[in-house]
Amino acid sequence: MIQKELIGDLKLKWDHMQQAMQKINAGGCLLTVDVNLYYTTGRIYSGYFYLPAEGAPWFFVKRPNGLTGDHVEYIRKPEQMAELFASHGLEMPEKLLLEADELTYNDYIRLQKIFNPKETGNATAMMRELRRIKTPYEIEMFRISAERHAKTYAEIPECFRPGMTDLEFQYEIEKRMRKNGSIGLFRAFGANMDIFMGSILAGENAEVPSPFDFALGGGGIDASCPLGANGTTLKEGTAVMVDMAGNYTAYMTDMTRVFSVGRLPELAYRAHQTALLIESEIENIARPGTPCAELYEIAAKITEKQGLGAYFMGTKQQAKFVGHGIGIQINELPVLTPRSKDRLEPNMVFALEPKYVIPGVGAVGIENSFLVTETGLEKITQFTEDIIQL
Amino acid sequence: MIQKELIGDLKLKWDHMQQAMQKINAGGCLLTVDVNLYYTTGRIYSGYFYLPAEGAPWFFVKRPNGLTGDHVEYIRKPEQMAELFASHGLEMPEKLLLEADELTYNDYIRLQKIFNPKETGNATAMMRELRRIKTPYEIEMFRISAERHAKTYAEIPECFRPGMTDLEFQYEIEKRMRKNGSIGLFRAFGANMDIFMGSILAGENAEVPSPFDFALGGGGIDASCPLGANGTTLKEGTAVMVDMAGNYTAYMTDMTRVFSVGRLPELAYRAHQTALLIESEIENIARPGTPCAELYEIAAKITEKQGLGAYFMGTKQQAKFVGHGIGIQINELPVLTPRSKDRLEPNMVFALEPKYVIPGVGAVGIENSFLVTETGLEKITQFTEDIIQL
Numbered sequence: 033m034i035q036k037e038l039i040g041d042l043k044l045k046w047d048h049m050q051q052a053m054q055k056i057n058a059g060g061c062l063l064t065v066d067v068n069l070y071y072t073t074g075r076i077y078s079g080y081f082y083l084p085a086e087g088a089p090w091f092f093v094k095r096p097n098g099l100t101g102d103h104v105e106y107i108r109k110p111e112q113m114a115e116l117f118a119s120h121g122l123e124m125p126e127k128l129l130l131e132a133d134e135l136t137y138n139d140y141i142r143l144q145k146i147f148n149p150k151e152t153g154n155a156t157a158m159m160r161e162l163r164r165i166k167t168p169y170e171i172e173m174f175r176i177s178a179e180r181h182a183k184t185y186a187e188i189p190e191c192f193r194p195g196m197t198d199l200e201f202q203y204e205i206e207k208r209m210r211k212n213g214s215i216g217l218f219r220a221f222g223a224n225m226d227i228f229m230g231s232i233l234a235g236e237n238a239e240v241p242s243p244f245d246f247a248l249g250g251g252g253i254d255a256s257c258p259l260g261a262n263g264t265t266l267k268e269g270t271a272v273m274v275d276m277a278g279n280y281t282a283y284m285t286d287m288t289r290v291f292s293v294g295r296l297p298e299l300a301y302r303a304h305q306t307a308l309l310i311e312s313e314i315e316n317i318a319r320p321g322t323p324c325a326e327l328y329e330i331a332a333k334i335t336e337k338q339g340l341g342a343y344f345m346g347t348k349q350q351a352k353f354v355g356h357g358i359g360i361q362i363n364e365l366p367v368l369t370p371r372s373k374d375r376l377e378p379n380m381v382f383a384l385e386p387k388y389v390i391p392g393v394g395a396v397g398i399e400n401s402f403l404v405t406e407t408g409l410e411k412i413t414q415f416t417e418d419i420i421q422l
Numbered sequence: 423m424i425q426k427e428l429i430g431d432l433k434l435k436w437d438h439m440q441q442a443m444q445k446i447n448a449g450g451c452l453l454t455v456d457v458n459l460y461y462t463t464g465r466i467y468s469g470y471f472y473l474p475a476e477g478a479p480w481f482f483v484k485r486p487n488g489l490t491g492d493h494v495e496y497i498r499k500p501e502q503m504a505e506l507f508a509s510h511g512l513e514m515p516e517k518l519l520l521e522a523d524e525l526t527y528n529d530y531i532r533l534q535k536i537f538n539p540k541e542t543g544n545a546t547a548m549m550r551e552l553r554r555i556k557t558p559y560e561i562e563m564f565r566i567s568a569e570r571h572a573k574t575y576a577e578i579p580e581c582f583r584p585g586m587t588d589l590e591f592q593y594e595i596e597k598r599m600r601k602n603g604s605i606g607l608f609r610a611f612g613a614n615m616d617i618f619m620g621s622i623l624a625g626e627n628a629e630v631p632s633p634f635d636f637a638l639g640g641g642g643i644d645a646s647c648p649l650g651a652n653g654t655t656l657k658e659g660t661a662v663m664v665d666m667a668g669n670y671t672a673y674m675t676d677m678t679r680v681f682s683v684g685r686l687p688e689l690a691y692r693a694h695q696t697a698l699l700i701e702s703e704i705e706n707i708a709r710p711g712t713p714c715a716e717l718y719e720i721a722a723k724i725t726e727k728q729g730l731g732a733y734f735m736g737t738k739q740q741a742k743f744v745g746h747g748i749g750i751q752i753n754e755l756p757v758l759t760p761r762s763k764d765r766l767e768p769n770m771v772f773a774l775e776p777k778y779v780i781p782g783v784g785a786v787g788i789e790n791s792f793l794v795t796e797t798g799l800e801k802i803t804q805f806t807e808d809i810i811q812l
Contacts, residue, residue: 066614075645077633078614096739097633097648130527137522137530138544139613154528203600210593215644216618223529224456224466228606243467243487254605255465256672256750258487282646349486360646 038074041169045072046083048162053085059125060084061155062143065134067219067360068159070282073099080113084125092116114146124148129155160221164357164365165379166283171403173283174358174381174412178401180212180280181287182415187212188274188291192422198234198261198272199253205232205276213280219361230276231260238273238395241349245363247385248273248346248395268294271394271419273387277362278401278413286358286383287413288399291420300396303388304419306338307397310354310386311417319408324372328354331386332370343388355384358401380404381412428464431559435462436473438552443475449515450474451545452533455524457609457750458549460672463489470503474515482506504536514538519545550611554747554755556673556769561793563673564748564771564802568791570602570670571677572805577602578664578681582812588624588651588662589643595622595666603670611751620666621650628663628785631739635753637775638663638736638785658684661784661809663777667752668791668803676748676773677803678789681810690786693778694809696728697787700744700776701807709798714762718744721776722760733778745774748791770794771802 049072053061063072063081072081072089077097082090091104092113105116117124128149130140133156144152166174184205191204206229210216218227225244233250242249243258251262266272270293278285290304310331318327331354335344345351357364358381366374366382381404387397398417402409439462443451453462453471462471462479467487472480481494482503495506507514518539520530523546534542556564574595581594596619600606608617615634623640632639633648641652656662660683668675680694700721708717721744725734735741747754748771756764756772771794777787788807792799 064613066616069614070646075633076614076616076648078635095633095635096631132527133529135527136613137520137525137527138546139523140527156528200601203597206600207593207597210596211590213643215647217616217647219616223454223526224459224468226456226466226607226609241486243465243485245468245485253603254672256460257605257607258466282644 041167044167049083050085052158058127058129058153061129065131070360111146127151127153129153131155160365163359166381170283173281174285177278177280177283177285178412181278181285184209184212185289185415189422196266198232198264202232202261215279218277221361221363227259232274234266234272234394235264235270237262237264238389239347247351266293271296271300271396273395282360284358284362285401285413286399290396291422293422296393300390300393303340304396306340307386308417310334311398315409320376320378322376324366324368324374325370327368328370347389354386355382357382376404378404378406431557434557439473440475442548448517448519448543451519455521460750501536517541517543519543521545550755553749554770556771560673563671564675567668567670567673567675568802571668571675574599574602575679575805579812586656588622588654592622592651605669608667608669609751611753617649622664623785624656624662625654625660625784627652627654628779629737637741656683661686661690661786663785672750674748674752675791675803676789680786681812683812686783690780690783693730694786696730697776698807700724701788705799710766710768712766714756714758714764715760717758718760730778737779744776745772747772766794768794768796
């Protein structure tokens with residue numbers, strides 16, 4: 033029914049979910065959005081996954097998804113779940129968790145009517161909270177993504193030809209990503225966060241603010257996808273920031289490297305070195321218990337000391353954050369912001385991305401994906417961190 | 423504030439929306455999901471678009487999106503809209519339309535609290551209904567997409583090398599798509615419909631049913647994206663169905679062509695010719711007023727007459743539809759199903775896709791995008807329709 037290597041991982045996740053449900057007196061949770069189905073069943077399908085606070089899960093499936101077995105029920109519409117609960121003598125939960133931050137209003141209302149619980153709770157909040165702490169299997173997936181991510185980045189210099197635009201450069205990189213196993217999809221939490229394969233920012237385009245909640249922006253090629261490369265020619269003295277997706281498994285690594293066409297102005301190198309200093313400072317002090325806000329403060333202080341505040345995380349619009357959890361979605365918890373109340377915990381995986389935008393030149397800085405271990409951080413995206421001259 | 427060539431188009435859309443609102447006594451509609459923002463403002467941003475049933479629209483913007491002017495207000499959180507309504511003397515609508523099939527439950531509830539209308543209605547339903555009928559500007563965008571779509575398809579034979587897999591073939595096509603201006607994003611209405619750049623189906627993989635609501639399936643390369651090419655070697659006697667996205671503008675054309683490695687079994691050619699016959703029969707009879715269900719019936723009858731029922735729209739799982747509206751999303755209205763109550767209307771744009779899956783060989787058939795004119799259909803995706811031998 034489910035691959036052997038996966039079933040142990042899924043059971044571990046179900047256990048954590050049941051503990052979380054019991055803590056808030058929830059009787060069960062019903063999941064249907066892509067990332068939660070993938071997390072709890074190892075696949076994405078049209079249908080539902082139901083986990084009671086105690087006992088085995090149920091799979092309600094609208095179209096064949098490879099699952100068979102006792103607790104797999106084929107349905108045409110969600111209303112049939114109520115009949116199936118009755119015919120199997122399954123208890124309807126008094127408090128039901130539904131994906132309140134992901135389900136559409138009408139879908140939520142429909143499920144609420146079907147289950148008619150005394151109380152509903154937010155499955156999105158619970159799942160995002162649980163998904164912060166990665167399982168051994170998930171960490172293994174990150175390692176595979178990281179390895180392929182680094183392999184692709186090593187091929188980036190081959191993609192460059194003098195006189196090309198950022199887009200032409202990106203298309204070559206995209207093809208190598210795909211050859212190295214990129215699944216292509218880039219999943220984010222929240223509305224209006226669509227992005228295609230990642231972002232390349234060069235020259236003045238690096239200053240264009242993002243209309244979405246991403247760190248940096250770029251104009252993009254169409255108003256229906258206003259982000260990233262915009263056709264800027266990669267001329268002498270341009271910094272080219274490559275932040276292409278690490279979507280080589282469902283667990284995305286996040287990694288940014290900077291390439292230069294010829295030599296850059298000194299300010300660019302100084303800012304880049306400052307980003308590396310921030311990274312190594314954070315690697316030195318971060319461990320389980322470290323407040324996420326402190327990581328932001330370290331970055332802000334070092335930036336200030338170097339007099340680079342005007343360039344930090346943008347110029348015209350400056351993102352007040354320096355990193356974010358990663359996973360099946362690119363923006364999982366925790367978030368490294370000055371206001372974060374979170375602390376690092378073992379088996380969190382996050383991206384740290386101190387970046388500077390240098391007007392007229394482009395963006396510089398670094399981004400790596402880190403695993404929080406029992407004693408500190410482990411960098412899982414290993415690749416040379418200096419500015420690479422093309 | 424808005425490009426000149428766009429403003430006329432937007433005003434036309436706003437007029438239609440206001441007429442639709444007046445018919446159902448709605449006082450205003452508030453839009454925030456990507457496709458509706460794009461449709462009504464020509465851009466996607468983090469924020470809201472408010473159109474009262476009478477009068478000029480308002481733009482509430484969370485992050486810079488290029489809009490400036492009298493009715494553009496910057497906000498940090500949606501609650502500020504209530505204050506801005508008050509300070510501008512704007513009337514709060516008694517009946518407010520919200521995107522009930524697209525907004526998350528929590529976002530919907532939050533907006534409902536802010537506006538506190540006596541009644542809410544479904545903006546998703548209204549917008550999908552209006553978006554069925556395309557404006558002259560939108561039709562122009564389709565024509566651009568169609569031209570680039572055909573240009574890419576003409577380059578497909580160059581992508582083939584003997585012994586390659588469906589994936590290797592796809593990566594070459596993807597790169598040509600991008601060079602020809604593909605934006606990359608592929609938008610669909612509804613949950614769990616993620617697909618990357620389109621679909622290539624070859625050999626036995628064409629029989630693998632889709633766990634989503636797409637016509638055909640394919641196993642894909644990862645359980646987090648279970649669709650399309652799966653690494654099948656393109657060996658002699660294989661049909662390769664190419665259904666890659668026409669996302670060259672925000673308005674996607676849909677077009678499928680079949681390529682063969684060497685010669686295919688006779689059944690494949692006979693099925694392909696039957697698909698072409700269905701297409702030409704439908705081109706002959708379809709005009710404004712034709713029931714969409716009738717288009718499906720024509721396809722089903724011709725298929726039956728040819729004794730090809732077992733292969734039509736899949737084998738293990740057969741989709742009961744033969745086409746669908748297209749636009750900013752790949753699955754707009756109308757849908758060409760036996761149960762459809764819709765009739766064709768001028769300026770609808772839809773994809774017609776009679777397809778057959780031949781076990782062990784692959785999929786054959788055709789897909790083109792059609793504009794409904796005052797007198798019939800106009801095929802906008804022009805490219806040779808025979809099976810092309812690689």
